[in-house]
Amino acid sequence: MKEYTVSHQDDGQRLNRYLNKILPSLPQNLMHKFLRKKRIKVNGKKADASLRLSGGDIVSLYIPEGFFSPRTGNNSSQNKELNIIYSDNNIAVLYKPKGLLSHPSKGSEDSLSVRFLNYMISTGEYTPGESVAFAPAICNRLDRGTEGIVIAAKNLTALREITGFFREGMIRRFYLAAVIPPAPSDGRYRAYILKNNDDNTVAVSDEKIEGSKVIETSFRLYEKIGNIPVLEAELITGKSHQIRAHLRHLKSAIVGDNKYGDREFNRNCKAKGQLLISYRIKFSENITGSLDYLKGKSIETNTDIFLLKVVKADKNLGFSNK
Secondary structure (H helix, E strand, C coil): CEEEECCHHHCCCEHHHHHHHHCCCCCHHHHHHHHHCCCEEECCEECCCCCECCCCCEEEECCCHHHCCCCCCCCCHHHHHCEEEEECCCEEEEEECCCCCCCCECCECCCHHHHHHHHHHHCCCCCCCCCCCCCCEECCCCCCCCEEEEEEECCHHHHHHHHHHHHCCCEEEEEEEEECCCCCCCEEEEEEEEEECCCCEEEEECCCCCCCEEEEEEEEEEEEECCEEEEEEEECCCCCCHHHHHHHHCCCCECCCCCCCCHHHHHHHCCCCCCEEEEEEEECCCCCCCCHHHCCCEEECCCHHHHHHHHHHHHHHCHHHC
């Protein structure tokens, strides 16, 4: 969320014109959609595009980071680099952009976990050195090429509880995946996965192989954009590359995924990376402990930009005209 204070120079300006100025990349149809859904507010209230602004008004924007140009919004680098979907005293739900590592690795110090730590320091919620046992940390990870939701812990108790919830299957994880047709039928699929550490790939089979582990993934058709199916995938188990490799095993693949997919198809649709997003989590009704206030809570990130990428991929393939 970003907030802008209307200057007295913009006194009397219509809201839609003000938004056009600060968000030049925001399409008009999405602007009106965001206004209808109260994701753009003025002084905390729903507003119409024709509203005349007054100096000192607060315009609050609950929209994806991708619509903000580098020169707009808060000047704090932490706010520009970290998109917080939800936050309370114990946890934060973060959006990890495609291309960013979840954790730092050799040769790359930048990562979501480092950005979260810097954010906690900058806001005063964490002071380095106060505790040798804990530093703010993320509780789950996404592949570098996957965007979407990651949960972070602000204290040791939250870290232990969230980690336990994931281990016990008490946090459901939902993804959207644009796939190469035909898509698998709606259903829950079980198979076995075997990791190859030499080339960082996995293979999926119907039969158990020595060293393999069982996986389960649920798929259902979420939407069809042109001729490209968008599936909702729920991870029942959570193994590396599970959704991508499981789809390949089911004779499909994620659009833009060159490791497990169709390179020629990806070249033709001009997808820049795999079209896969972790878009929703849901906490079990049975959780206990200090985070029991999260019982049944569902948290979702915006998918407008993701779905626009699917629209572009479909148009590049010419499917929509067939």
